[in-house]
Amino acid sequence: MTRINETSGGKNDEFSDIQAKNTVVINLSKDNPDPEKLEYCAEVIKRGGLVCFPTETVYGLGANAFDPAAVKNIFKAKGRPADNPLIVHIAGYDMLNLICRGGENQRNRISLLGKEYWPGPLTMIADRDPAVPDEVSCGLQTVGIRMPDNKIALELIRLSGVPIAAPSANLSGKPSPSKAEHVIKDLFGRVDVIIDGGDCRVGVESTVLDITGDIPAILRPGAVTLEDVIKVLGKGELPDWKKAPKKGETPRSPGMKYTHYSPDAEVRIYDGKDIGGVRSFIAKEAEKEAANGKKVGIFTTKEGAYAYDGKRFAVTCAGTRDDLLTVTHLLYGALRDFDKKGVDVVLAEAFPQTGVGNALMNRLYRAAGGCVIDIGDN
Numbered sequence: 001m002t003r004i005n006e007t008s009g010g011k012n013d014e015f016s017d018i019q020a021k022n023t024v025v026i027n028l029s030k031d032n033p034d035p036e037k038l039e040y041c042a043e044v045i046k047r048g049g050l051v052c053f054p055t056e057t058v059y060g061l062g063a064n065a066f067d068p069a070a071v072k073n074i075f076k077a078k079g080r081p082a083d084n085p086l087i088v089h090i091a092g093y094d095m096l097n098l099i100c101r102g103g104e105n106q107r108n109r110i111s112l113l114g115k116e117y118w119p120g121p122l123t124m125i126a127d128r129d130p131a132v133p134d135e136v137s138c139g140l141q142t143v144g145i146r147m148p149d150n151k152i153a154l155e156l157i158r159l160s161g162v163p164i165a166a167p168s169a170n171l172s173g174k175p176s177p178s179k180a181e182h183v184i185k186d187l188f189g190r191v192d193v194i195i196d197g198g199d200c201r202v203g204v205e206s207t208v209l210d211i212t213g214d215i216p217a218i219l220r221p222g223a224v225t226l227e228d229v230i231k232v233l234g235k236g237e238l239p240d241w242k243k244a245p246k247k248g249e250t251p252r253s254p255g256m257k258y259t260h261y262s263p264d265a266e267v268r269i270y271d272g273k274d275i276g277g278v279r280s281f282i283a284k285e286a287e288k289e290a291a292n293g294k295k296v297g298i299f300t301t302k303e304g305a306y307a308y309d310g311k312r313f314a315v316t317c318a319g320t321r322d323d324l325l326t327v328t329h330l331l332y333g334a335l336r337d338f339d340k341k342g343v344d345v346v347l348a349e350a351f352p353q354t355g356v357g358n359a360l361m362n363r364l365y366r367a368a369g370g371c372v373i374d375i376g377d378n
Ligand code: TXA
Pocket: 055, 057, 058, 059, 060, 061, 084, 085, 086, 087, 123, 125, 137, 140, 142, 143, 144, 146, 148, 166, 167, 168, 169, 204, 205, 206, 207, 208, 219, 220, 252, 253, 254, 255, 256
């Protein structure tokens, strides 16, 4: 059993450990993480262990990116398909040279976008250096690179002295963790350390941008939007993520072919020209489901609260439609809460696919396994 011999003291003591099997949970302050505890976590990385850590997007499940055996253990701990490559996290541009072999064009793009968005919620896919093991890239000639905007994450990488390969710290197929309690629920007993560094600011995974082609392409929408990319690079595209790859075709981002982010409950999205009409439709659907003995959850915003019976249904009002970043931020927590409440079916309102609304709808769409009901003009 991994053990740290310190005990929790007063309210401000960062060190309240929970342990079972081999997992140690370490509380760290977001702004002022205890260097000794971080040093301990870095030691775990150096000796090939698994450390879950906060980033500004979601929690990551990290290992030394140069240690193939440690990287393999990430896949085991998550139950992740072996063909889904990992993002490599760096703390500074010195580490970029260890993992990226991209030529001048890619370097320029990294430097221009990095200046604007690193550290931050942007992963760039570039040509990989052979030093990056196959276990990380799953045989691709490219590597996903990200500098996270979180002091704990950056310090952990710096103290470990190596880039850290990390997928989101959830069991494969479950919604990504935006809070430490989500990580504990999924991975306690499967990893060496879980750092509790508070809630993640963004709450959904980074934008994945392929910078290897002529036109930079967003393979996974996130908080850095297509408009942001075009502003910096002068061009960019967001291929239709609803289109499933054709049979035999290799998807550009292997992860996007899996139904992701699903709660246990069935999720359905309702779309239509008039949001008032959509709400009336959902309210009727909710009645029908309840009549069939189902426990119903509804995903809306505060504008929609009037339309649903909060006493009969589990209604989540996630912020306001005027601020899609906040709705996005609250989505994964809401999906996990529906499961906690034993909801059987979640009826969700659709959101406009503009700016960060692309990230929101992309994740909702995957949670729903692609089930969108268009009610038309009603
Ligand atoms: O915000 C995030 O990106 C979080 C935090 C922990 O950094 N990480 C994360 O990792 O979401 P993961 O593994 O759950 O998602 C990574 C996505 C997958 O869809 C994967 O297929 C794609 O990035 N990806 C990774 N490397 C790639 C590559 N070389 N080419 C294309 N897609 C890649």
